[in-house]
Amino acid sequence: MAKVPAAYQATRGSILDVDRDFYARLTDPAARTRVEALTVPIREGLAWRVPAGHVLRLSTLEGPQVGDLNLWSLHNPRERFWASRTRQLQRAHVSTFDRLWSTLPYLRPMATIIDDTLAGYGVDGSGVDEEGGRVHDLLGTRCDPYVNRLLTGEDFDHHCHSNLVRAVAPFGLTEFDVHDVLNVFQCTGLNDDDQYFMKACPAREGDHLELFAEIDLLCALSCCPGGDLSVDLWGPNARDPLATCHPIGVEVYRLDPSRLEGWQPPGYAPYRGGHGLHGPAIDWAAEKRRRFGVE
Template identity: 75%
Template sequence: MGSPPAAYQATAGGALDVNRPFYQRLAGETGRELVESFDVPIRSGRAWRVPRGHLCRLRTIDGPQVGDLNLWNADDPRERFWAARTRQLQRAHVSTFDRLWSTLPFLRPLATITSDTLENHGVDGEGGRVHDLLGTRCDPYVNRMLTGEDFDFHCHSNLVRAVAPFGLTEFDVHDVLNVFQCTGLNDDDRYFMKTSPARPGDHFEFFAEIDLLCALSTCPGGDLSVPLWGPDARDPIDVCRPIGVEVFKPPPHLLDGWTSPARAAYRGLHGVRQPQWGEPV
């Protein structure tokens, strides 16, 4: 017996269809211009802008390392990445040609994944997959609850510090895309994390559909080969590594015919009738 069909489906040529040849051309290395490059050190975070029509690549430099990614509309941070809806519209673990969708009332693709060297990882023997949307960022509140100790370099805190120079606060940090992270659900339907399968030089690349503010935390759990909580937990500092970030401008001709997506077409008042001038109250 086959598995049930996906709940969220669009008609042919609808919003969920992706112009794969267009994004395949963008993924080509020839002719692109490197406009920014930096490394995010271990147990830290950094925020940066990616203009619409540009590509952003996250790279494992020295070996496997999990990165927690947030995205906002650079001009209006009320519009931000919506992990739960992306999980429904795309997959719980994303890869090439999947799109990263924004929150209501905007609901449009913020980015489209163009290249992923781990796309053929598939499902391992224990049900693990990479680039996780099932879970979210580690944070000091849960850590205190589980261990009774404070720790200021969880991904939530790293992201808070990263976005502060852009005028954002802890309230703007949101559920993440866990890049390079291998996760799944066990037989008890509980979330598990496994050692990242990434190798030195692996990458995850996306195309900015609108002007983006991005923020990335290098997870304090490193490659997640060491338990962070529980009886076998210890400090995984030895398996923490930096992540490289590169921003590219593609050759202009590759963008011929492309337009930045408009916000959602729905403009209703959710069933609330708007009074007209002169009507009795």
């Protein structure tokens, strides 16, 4: 089958044209200092802050485990991770040098993936296995108690959606702020009937995914109650996957300032039009300064 080119392609020098040499230098352990270490317990959620210019590492501490990640601008939670646009601009399963993009009208990279120990997963390190499975999924979204009730007739309060709701409540956010996720360490794909499938997580103890925070972030992660997804959660073979659940580690690193020379947080998308409506166009940069007092 002929390879069809991607619809969204970077032009040289655009914000999609990632400086790989710069981001590769940020993985040097000698040029960073750990400033926070947290653990997301099994079947629970946790939220934390990551300042711009810092590195976030998510790790499978004791064995394979799937996690559901949300991101918000720390100073303006209306700006949050946009899974579907990231899927278009990057790919359906993200890895090193892919970026996680924010919603309209902001549309800027919130974080850039700089290291991924599962980047060589699959057949001959291709990133895809024999059944079409790939890791770090943007195809699906979080499990939630609403769908679970429809499928099973039962209530369960520790789905990823509920875990994220509890995690962000101390930061003044609500269920309405929880959004589509990046499924870290999760292996998924589409079958021959174009239906979404999930496979057992291929991560092992000590695997990790690292993201460079392009802006000040509020992050939240759910340690999925499905564990490593090796057990069916719904259908005739469903059973409790508690034995497959493991915690996920969270670490935040401050980088040596010399590694950040020439870097600055990205600005909002430069569109200043009025969408064809009458009246003056909104200058979003000026609005940000007015509302939040930040550049």
